[in-house]
Amino acid sequence: xxxLQESGxxxxxxxxxxxxxxxxxxxxxxxxxxxxxxIRQPPGKGLEWIGDMYYDGTxxxxxxxxxxxxxxxxxxxxxxxxxxxxxxxxxxxAADTALYYCATWSRSIGSFDPWGRGALVSVSS
Amino acid sequence: DIQMTxxxxxxxxxxxxxxxxxxxxxxDIRSWLLWYQHKPGKAPDLLISSAxxxxxxxxxxxxxxxxxxxxxLTISSLQPEDxxxxxxxxxxxxxxxxxxxxxxxx
Numbered sequence: 349x350x351x352l353q354e355s356g357x358x359x360x361x362x363x364x365x366x367x368x369x370x371x372x373x374x375x376x377x378x379x380x381x382x383x384x385x386x387i388r389q390p391p392g393k394g395l396e397w398i399g400d401m402y403y404d405g406t407x408x409x410x411x412x413x414x415x416x417x418x419x420x421x422x423x424x425x426x427x428x429x430x431x432x433x434x435x436x437x438x439x440x441x442a443a444d445t446a447l448y449y450c451a452t453w454s455r456s457i458g459s460f461d462p463w464g465r466g467a468l469v470s471v472s473s
Numbered sequence: 474d475i476q477m478t479x480x481x482x483x484x485x486x487x488x489x490x491x492x493x494x495x496x497x498x499x500x501d502i503r504s505w506l507l508w509y510q511h512k513p514g515k516a517p518d519l520l521i522s523s524a525x526x527x528x529x530x531x532x533x534x535x536x537x538x539x540x541x542x543x544x545x546l547t548i549s550s551l552q553p554e555d556x557x558x559x560x561x562x563x564x565x566x567x568x569x570x571x572x573x574x575x576x577x578x579x
Contacts, residue, residue, distance in 0.1 A: 394571055
């Protein structure tokens with residue numbers, strides 16, 4: 349059974365880069381059945397899709413989709429040797445404070461399933 | 474971007490009640506509509522895909538309907554474990570977007 353777990357620093361400073369990792373268990377991150385995504389939820393607000401990556405095993409890694417609202421600050425990558433994928437969000441501000449979820453996008457069903465339990469990241473000096 | 478509007482934002486209900494949650498898309502998304510259940514401190518769970526397809530293991534008291542722009546999640550007889558926040562999400566086009574959530578509480 350596929351399971352995901354987020355990890356990373358719970359605090360980031362304004363203007364710096366937020367980095368989180370999602371460790372995948374129960375299947376290989378090289379599986380072509382899935383894409384690997386990130387979603388966040390600011391305190392008291394709704395869910396916002398950040399982006400996702402489909403790893404196709406080629407030298408360039410695969411394809412990505414990002415939310416334009418993040419204005420090019422986001423990058424998602426896959427590390428097959430560690431069976432995990434990562435999120436980097438640069439030039440963070442207090443508005444990036446949120447509970448960050450990683451999730452599997454099932455390409456057959458077309459849905460996020462399963463999700464991790466979330467990692468809270470606060471942006472503060 | 475496709476805007477997803479959920480109503481109500483919160484619903485007070487008793488065990489055994491029928492609960493209906495609406496989700497409206499700002500443009501036609503055909504049946505590319507998902508429903509999730511989220512309990513505090515836990516990972517969100519997928520309940521329904523393709524607007525009406527119940528996921529394995531999800532109780533039959535949950536059902537989804539709708540097509541195009543108007544969708545509904547119905548809980549036919551609310552159980553204690555159903556008190557949670559429910560979100561709809563469109564999967565028709567990028568950026569993927571979610572409704573604001575409906576908190577079902579006593």
